[in-house]
Amino acid sequence: MALAVLVLFALVAVPASATEVSELEIRSSVQDATAANIATFTITADDFAAFWYDIDDGVSSEVLYYDNGAGASNPNGPLGLAAGGSNVIDEDELYYLSAPQQVDSEIGLAFADANGNDKIDPGETFVPEDADIATYYKIGLFGDEYVALDGDPSELAKLIIEFDSSDKKTLQTGEEWELGEGLSLVPMQIDLDGEKVWLQLKKNGVEIDSEVIDASSSATDLQRTYVYEDDDDRAIFYCYVDAVFRGTESNIVQLKYVFLRSDDVMELDTGDDYGVFEIKSFSYTVP
Known part of the structure; x- marks a missing residue:
C-alpha cells in the first residue's frame, strides 16, 4: 500500500499493575502526503512528546529532519501519493540532530559570584574549588536527558539528581545518603561550635573524597559549597550546606542545591552507529 501519511512514534515502558498497561504509544504530529508530496519536514519536541523537553528551563534540543534532495544518491521521489511521489526515504535523506542547551544551575541562580554581586548574571561564574557550576549544558539523545560536559555533545553523562530551589x-551525623550509581554521602561530624561539618563521599562503600565545610554565619556561599570534580575540573557532585545543628542528642546538617551526574561518561565519535543512524558530525546544521 502506498504511503499516505507519516507518523513518528515510540513505545515507552511504564510500571505495570492489574489496572495499568505496560506500554504507552507516543505519536508525533501527522505528515499528510495524501494530496501533495512532501519534500521536507521537521519534527521537534513540540511535535513529538517522546523527544526530550525540560519543562523547568523551557528548552529542548532534538530535531528529526527529512530532505528529499539531501542525499548524494536519491533515486526515489519525495514522500507522497501524487505524481512522482514514493514511500521510500533514501540513504542520507533523514537526519537526527541534537545540540547542547546551556542552562542556569539552581545554585548559580541563587548566590552571588566571587565579585559579590547579588545574583549571578549571564556570563558570570560561581567557582568553588576549580569547577564553574553557575551554568551547565543539557542535551536530549533519542528522548533521554544527558549533561553535555563543557557543552561537548561527544561527551555525555546521565543527570541523576538536580534539586529545585x-x-x-x-x-x-553518621547517616548515609544513597545518591545513586554506588555513590553515597555521609556527614561524619559537626564541630563543637556547631559551625563546621565534615562531609564524606563514598563509592561502593569506599571513601573517594571528604572535606570540612564552613557553615558559620560568616562563611561565604562559596565556602558553604562542597564540590567533587573529575580530573578535568568538571563537577560530578555538589551540595550547599544550608545549616548545621549540634544538640545534646543529635547533630543535624541541612543541604540544598544538590546536583549529581554520572561519572560514567558516554563518549561518541564520528562514524559511530546509534540505532539506524550513523554519526556524521558534531557541528552540523539543518540543510
Missing part, C-alpha cells in the same frame, strides 16, 4: 535534605 525549594528542595532540602536533612541528615544526622
